[in-house]
Amino acid sequence: MLDMVFVFFESDLIRMTALFVARNGRQFLTQLMTREARNFQFDFLKPQHSNFSYFTKLVEQYTKVIIPPNTILEDLRNEKGNTKKLMEDVNYRVAWEKHQKSLRDKEEKEAEKERVAYASIDWHDFVVVQTVDFQPGDTTNLPGLCTPKDVGARILLEAR
Numbered sequence: 796m797l798d799m800v801f802v803f804f805e806s807d808l809i810r811m812t813a814l815f816v817a818r819n820g821r822q823f824l825t826q827l828m829t830r831e832a833r834n835f836q837f838d839f840l841k842p843q844h845s846n847f848s849y850f851t852k853l854v855e856q857y858t859k860v861i862i863p864p865n866t867i868l869e870d871l872r873n874e875k876g877n878t879k880k881l882m883e884d885v886n887y888r889v890a891w892e893k894h895q896k897s898l899r900d901k902e903e904k905e906a907e908k909e910r911v912a913y914a915s916i917d918w919h920d921f922v923v924v925q926t927v928d929f930q931p932g933d934t935t936n937l938p939g940l941c942t943p944k945d946v947g948a949r950i951l952l953e954a955r
Contacts, residue, residue, distance in 0.1 A: 809839055809850050817857030824854075912954070913947045 816824045824840070831837035839846040874880055929937070 805836070805839075805846075808836060809846055810853060812837070812840075813850055813853035814857050816854050817861050909951065912951050916947055916950060918943070 812827070816827070827837070828840050831840070838844050839850050841847060
């Protein structure tokens with residue numbers, strides 16, 4: 796239980812520090828790093844720490860929200876009264892999301908169909924006809940080994 800409290804505290808500390816760095820700039824970060832250099836709770840400010848990349852991504856995202864680029868602000872000002880353009884953009888996004896969902900559903904159905912076909916193969920129904928022994932020098936011209944998955948895929952291809 797104590798570990799979970801520490802994890803939540805560390806997560807909140809990382810998020811709040813990233814928010815302050817995004818708002819106050821890199822100079823604040825360097826001052827914080829020098830002031831808290833010996834504090835283990837701020838080890839995520841060091842590049843070798845596992846949470847450093849998470850912290851830097853948070854700073855980037857917070858910066859984009861707090862101080863948006865001028866182009867985005869300009870676009871928002873231009874589209875402020877243009878509800879028709881806004882509705883067109885929303886409709887386009889909805890259509891795109893539907894298209895992406897249909898593609899995902901189609902892929903999932905294909906994968907499920909393949910899993911069902913693969914599961915329907917009775918692997919104990921095979922009979923060994925002959926065993927061929929190869930000498931160590933005879934194996935150079937042979938293809939690589941087959942896995943059961945490869946055999947199943949070949950059987951499915953033949954069945955189609």
